[in-house]
Amino acid sequence: MPVVAIAPYVGVPKDTVDRFHGNQLLYVGWDRHLMFYAPVCLCLPPAMTFGELVRGPLAEAWSVHPQWSSIDWSAVRWLRSGEAFDPDFERSLADNGIGHKEVLRLQTPGLEALPGAV
Amino acid sequence: MDMNVKKKLGLKEKYALMTRSLGWETSYEPMDAVFPQTRYEGIRIHDWDKWEDPFRLTMDAYWKYQAEKERKLYAIVDAYAQNNGHLGVTDARYINALKIFLSAVPSLEYNAHRGFARLGRELPGVGPQIACQMQAIDEIRHAQTQIHSLSNYNRFYNGFHDWKHMNDRLWYLSVPKSFFEDACTCGPFEFIIAIGFSFEYVLTNLVFVPFISGAAYNGDMGAMTFGFSAQSDEARHMTLGLEVIKFMLEQDPANLPIIQAWIDKWVWRGVRLLSIVAMLMDYMLPKRIMSWKEAWEVYFEENGMALFKDLARYGIKVPDCVELIKKEKDHLSHQAWNAFYTAGKMTNFHTWLPTEEEMDWLSSKYPDTFDRLYRPRFEHYREMEKQGKRFYNTTLPMLCQVCQIPMLFTEADDPTQISYRQVTHQGDKYHFCSDHCQHIFEREPDKYVEAWLPAHQIWQGNCFAEGADPGAPDFDPLKSVLDYWHLVYGRDNLDFEGSEDQKNFAAWRAQATRN
Ligand SMILES: [Fe+2]
């Protein structure tokens, strides 16, 4: 049953893309770097390039981490909705197949060793 | 005319006259139209008269007991306030636990009042009607006494000034708020299983111990007194919760799978809600009572399991989520404090790092996890503090669609990996902290697609200060959101170290103890 109710009821989703003024939600987590207690929830124009995402909002959120500056961007792994994904840094989020409420995970092999998964 | 007046009614007779015989079969309207809410959840009740009243309390006796409780309570609370009792608490850090309590709990009590008042009207049996009416009055009493007791703290400390406003808006408070709104928008039977059974019966001690024993341990007579006063109603609530589940199970075997699904859902919802309590026990009480893990083992793994053993004869099983909770108990409080400490710009209370001594206590209570996973994280933050760069996360967190808690929980068998779950529903993606929250969504997607998730609402532009212009060149979104929450930057939030609360408490205590 879609919802137990006294009469038929259709839920109205609160977070459809049309409510974000031309932008879309994007969640990004950096695996095994838990000083960032949860993935970030961003709201971005779909035309932003992947490179701009990394150099802009992600750097702003995560560059305080001592390992951020040592990331080798050619060696990182990305997951999109849990599946391996090879983004093109020059192309837009939309062109990279990143839609509204997509979740990305950044994995940085070799940079997982800080004690306590800081 | 002869009047046959008996001097005094016997207890049994009085009970029969003042409860059961207050009900009647309606004749102008069919009973189904008078009680329209009892069928749509699929629960079948054949005979309301089979309801056994667990406590044979009549309204007149109820009023007398409760009035007496109130008189005692207010006498103590007012004396406490007049004597500046707040200066006797162990340490001003403790007061931040009260800020969380006041921000979250009186609204829960008030909603419990609303829920039970509805049941007092909607359940067709007179026995449960009266029991629910009494509980409805208890719950509004709890809300009132908490507000009254805590208003005293508002005269001296920051962050207490607008708890009701914040309860409806502040990001982390959407967790308790949405929990109870979920319950209140259920049918009457699910509501009573959710609140009367799962919360009041199975989990109540896990709330009582940290707040009320915590208050007693930390010299807070005010909070302790309203806590014990509320707890004195609890025995009645717990008995009602248990009676109701047995009654429903005995009425029809078809009720079992429905009730089981509700128990599975609400034990999980309740435990997720208690994450903040876990953190409070382990990190916020200067004088600790016991660890969250110990409390969970005593009150759930021992007492709770005994209850489920008792219900096994009806076919009720221990909820699946218990396996996961068992694994999370070593991590929960640390992960929650890691979140609040680093989100300390957006809280209506102060946060801090545990002292060396406190970290040693945590290692002794969590020998398998604290030194390996959490101490190094706190030491990293300490290092940053020393360099004058106290760490604050200023991004908005991704939230679970169901429990609304930031996605801070890790995989059951890998405490360094955040747990992600997602489904696509009618073309939109939805995200969850766990399998259990995902399953709750999948059972009733039309309910949870309507969740008011603070991070998303902020991005939609619904949470800026009144009259703010997001297009203005000097518009500062974080500041505007804090204004919308009525949270004063630099006064209500940030670290305890250097706060106005810390300075005032030290100065007042010095005044009280020196010439
Ligand atoms: Fe209550």
Ligand SMILES: [Fe+2]
């Ligand atoms: Fe969740």
